Amino acid sequence: MTTHDVHDAAEHARLLHEVFDAVLAGGSGPVPARSLVSESWRRSLAAQVDPDRRTPPVVVGDADLPDLRAAHPLREVMPLLHSTLVSIADEAMHVMLVTDAEGTILWREGAARLLHSADEVGLTPGTRWTEDAIGTNAMGTTLAVDAPVQIHSAEHLVRTYHTWTCAAAPVHDPDTGDILGAIDISGPLHTVHPAMVQLVSATAQLAENQLRVRLAIADERLRVRNMPHLTSLRGGTGALVTSTGRIVAGEPYGLWPERVTLPPGADRILLDDGREMMVEPLAEGYLLRAPRPTAARATRSALSLRFLGHGSPGMLLNGKPIPLTLRPAELLTALTLYPDGLTAERLALLLYGDDGNPTTVRGEILRLRTLIGSDVLRTRPYRLDAIVDADFAAVRRALRAGRATEALRSCPGPLLPRSDAPEIRDLRDELEVSMRRAVLDADDVDLLAEFAAHPLGRGDIEVHDRLVERLAPGDARRPGIESRRARLLSDF
Template sequence: MRARTVPTASGRTASGGRSRRGSRWVRAAHDRFLATGTPPAGLDPVVAESWRRSLRSGVDPDEPHPGRILSADELAQYRERHPLAAAMPLARAMLIESAVDDGLVVAVSDDVGRLLWVEGASRARGAVDRVGFVEGAVWREESAGTNAPGTALATRRPVQVLGAEHFARPVQALNCAAAPVRDLRTGAVLGVLDVTGGRAAGSRMVLALVRATAASLEAELARIAREHSGAHTAPGAYAAPDALVAANGLVAANGLAAAEGLGAALTPGAAVDLSVLGPRPAFATPRGPAPLPLRHAEILLLLAAHPAGLGADELAVLLHPGELSDVAVRVEMSRLRHSVGPVHVGSRPYRLARPLRTDADVVRGCLAAGDAVGALAAYPGPLLRRSTAPGVERLRADLSAEVRAGALAAGGPALEAWVASPEGADDHEAWTRLAALAPPGGPLAARARAHLSVLDDLLR
């Protein structure tokens, strides 16, 4: 999902396009959505998708239930051991102290949406207290509906939610902006930084400030980790070897590198011809990776999976869940040859002129070598995640299952990386295994138990 645009004070978006709808229109859209289950055209797509997720999760729009609130002792113990505790002095200096003057509340949650710290102006604290936005409560979408910290956690991206865009009506008097805070060594989301309040929290400058502060907290945590790793390694701690943080926020390790904006994983001496795991498919050219249309990526991937070749009718069945004519297939093949060259694709049946190496092959190669950590580092997300082609969906499910099985079998850093990913975030079996393997009494065990309690509440 692409980052949303944010309106300026003049009502125009920062990118110069049309501004978001007014509060009266959004409130009416919210009422229509609850009646029909279909968001109206013109609604911010980030909000529309979040409303759908909230509705599917069974959130009551009039009485949301933010989950079991930890006791004061439980919360104090959990906060003390949480990685974000080390960054709180910087958060207070950069954001919380000024928030008091601006009548705002700053909240920091963990990676499952549990609010660990809620600090700020007393008047604003009273307003958020009344809707259950309090320390120890869980504000992920499945519990509280659309809200900035919960939606930032669901999308893994900065987000701003204004007034009636909140799914739950009791929260619609508030505005909020939030951004994930990541561990730069592993790419794992540690939690979310949020600013909530009245009109001031709806400013585009607040979202920019939240994003900048989150980046500063990430850098501070990385600095602290470097200092600690130079002296000792804490029990259960993991430092990714030669880890590099790519421009798209994904991490590559064990000699893997992420191609900027394409998500292609490469290993030294073994170039990838086709990138199918990143946010956009890409094909290798002499001048570097070139973006590839989704349909062309689907065809190349399916042909790579069927080296003996596919007839037009077979390819049509694998490409489309309904009916796709042989003529349509031939047209796409002609376009594909024009795009990647006839040297790559033959016909009668359609097959590759030479094997193509994909970044999915890199993942499978790591798994075959017993390197589950390397496999997770090379796996930024599901295979061609936007594809609805039946053949691709099967390949996607197979690869995801293989990665999950490798992480569960390996434990340790691989298992930590799996549960930190969107696919593994709600994997109860994986979190249970992590809790069992983590050093007793350590921060990882506490985090796993806290996450399991949230999942158990959602499953009830």
């Protein structure tokens, strides 16, 4: 900033102070305040914010911040915000702040020399910056008006911040359109620059674009995993719906709204055109289908298997949860892998090895048929007569097609980790080795970092070594990676 610019900024700040003092005294200043600012002052004063109040309220303690950050959607775009804004903020003597939709600061990064000054005025994680909490400020006002704003000097309602300038922009959920939070850059008065608001606005748009890409990936994963439920309707009317009510696939094509309202626990809904639809919960999202006439022949069953990860095996049969223990889950895995069917002798070998007993298998098959029905589990040979959607099969297909990112994000953990059945153990090893190789071969540092945080990669020293080599010194992920790598090396 030139000497002339500094002089102009100081003159502008003095003018704003005159306006501020005059308005709060009940008069009018030499020039009117910007309408954005005057309206924000009115809202803030109506909320009984004291202009002489020192700092904002602390609403989240340090111990609760990690969980709040981990659950917040903007966590996914923090690497982008770091690479886009933090280096600029550090050089320009600013701090970058990210809030949630309630105006609570969750993340703060920037110039180390400025953090102490920020601490003194409450620009710290866990504090609330809505207009009704601390008056007119960029973060609170951008959330109030749902638009990018810049608040300079005495445009802040609380005098504490008259030596600060800040700019903020809202970030929206690409799914619902709701505000997720705000991105802000703040700094001392002399750091004001007209491009600040354009910078945070462009960064917010980049963040929304990245969230939109992630949403598209999630939609495609939902379609791929759950299309068997839709095809099981055999051309009947039906649709796949996300948990938020967006329709991602429908039959017949073109006869569906973009979104439907799904009241909690509803088993049927009415569309705007008057059609009644049954609502069947899936492992992720819902299936809408037209009610079946009571006398109609049942369509082919849809079986959804979720056997990856450290939780209990999960199964849905035509949208209804069916409790499973380990042994029937092993049987279902083997039957999914061999859709043409297996004899009792072959099943015994796959699940028990050379010591397997066909008689034992027949007993377990009988119990499984009782659980899921003889129309789903056929005999001679044993086979599944259903549209099967298995998470392990989807991950395997993605890996074989070279879609490493899709495979990793579709895989919450190892396959039936408590199982020691030979066939399960072999498939588990295949998936883990293939996943690791696909991630390492992708040469994608973000995917590598995602794998390092995944149950399959947390203990992988080579992955952590590569990340330490690849991550930039200022990358927010680096301290955690280095710490975990040190623990892995100490345990080695």
